[in-house]
Amino acid sequence: MPHSVRVIPRLDIKGPNLVKGIHLEGLRVLGKPWNFAYKYYLEGADELIYIDAVASLYGRNGLLEIVKKTAEKIFIPLTVGGGVRTLDDIKALLRAGADKVAINTEAVKNPELITLAAKAFGSQCIVASIQSKLIDGKYFVFTDNARESTELDVLTWAKRLVDLGAGELLITSIDQEGTGKGYDLDIISKICEEIPIPVIACGGCGKPEHVSALVKGAAIDAVCASSIFHYKYFSEIAENDNYEAEGNIEFLKSNRGSLEFMKSRLTGMAIKEVKDVLTSSGIPCRTS
């Protein structure tokens, strides 16, 4: 058993808004990321991950501004990714209050960035991010928020990222993402067996039992979930939130779209409820 499994809400961000899709596509607007983040902080999240779906770091409503606004009120570790291309990007995010930076696409294009970043900022703040998709029985690495395919084998690439100097690995299963059908235990357990750095699993969590099954089946250090938390708190937070005139929010407003649909497939869960299930299945996590 790990010392204490980290439970990490993942917030996908587009422009100024928190969004959620299925298989990382068809993004719907849920509200302001920091309102959700603050709620998760108060409810006992161990860490937070922000991923910018459209990779816009700078400018008004850019990711940097959102990170800064978050870091003013939230005192747990924050990992930020999406569009990180240079050492200056990393420095800007760390200065804005991020503790770690997640790198996916640019690591594939320019693997040396991982090494340079680990040397400049310490490997503890460099999270290598892999998006994995199963095609004909083989796991392939995808980039650009699941839009671009590569020839890279997921397990081989994961090992390479460790050699390059990554401090943690975030593995997202595109096939499972947003489905609520459970984590991709097959590839995650293989990665955990081979890799000496902490692994954060992401994609597919629909109920707390998925988390306990994952922790029992793989030597995992941290688990990410998004839909189950977002849908738990959505109605409460949305009332106090002003939407920007951006994104596909008609779905939510009209009540005919994703929210009800997703609710029929997912059980919205509070972070504490997830941790209670973990604790009662003998899995240690921070409760005090």
Next chain:
Amino acid sequence: MNTKKAVIVDYGMGNIFSIQMAVNAIGGAAEVSSVPTTIAGADRIILPGVGAFQKAMDELQKMKLIDTIRAFVGTGRPVIGICLGMQLLFSESYEFGEHKGLNLIEGKVLRFHKSEADQYHKIPQIGWNDIKMPSGNVMNLWANTVLDGIVPGSFFYFVHSFYCKPDNQDNVLAETSYGRDTFCSVARKDNVWGCQFHPERSAEKGLLIYKNFFDL
């Protein structure tokens, strides 16, 4: 509102912004500075740090801050080192060789022992772990310290491969276990304090440590 003025020592390494936000959150004020006279004039100083021990000592040396910090400690005003900042307070570190530290608390900085048998025992330790009273604990050991009001068994957020081992067990204020190592997670020698974990990343209990530090 706490009127005491803290300075966060800026030597180019560390999560300064989040420490400053944490101090703001408890109603304190902290200026970020690398100017020796500003640091010398503070009511208390916070020594942050993320990265390599030797590089941090080199930076402090380059900025002529080593004597500034030592002189500050001599005035009796409180100093707290966070994470690598705690390790810098010790006599020497064995991180990639042997390096001299500030020697404000006698002791060494050592690497975690590997445990091949335990696949969950990864180095660095990244995550939440709990702090306990040191063995042979004294009742009320934490009263009127930075840990005032913290219950043993509380969790804090750690990111490190090395840990501090004070020569004098009396300098151990709290202990934490990781793998087969039990190490000093909070150290104290007179007005010098050190936290191996990141209070500014440890939610409400972490903020309480900053509040206690301002209330000393």
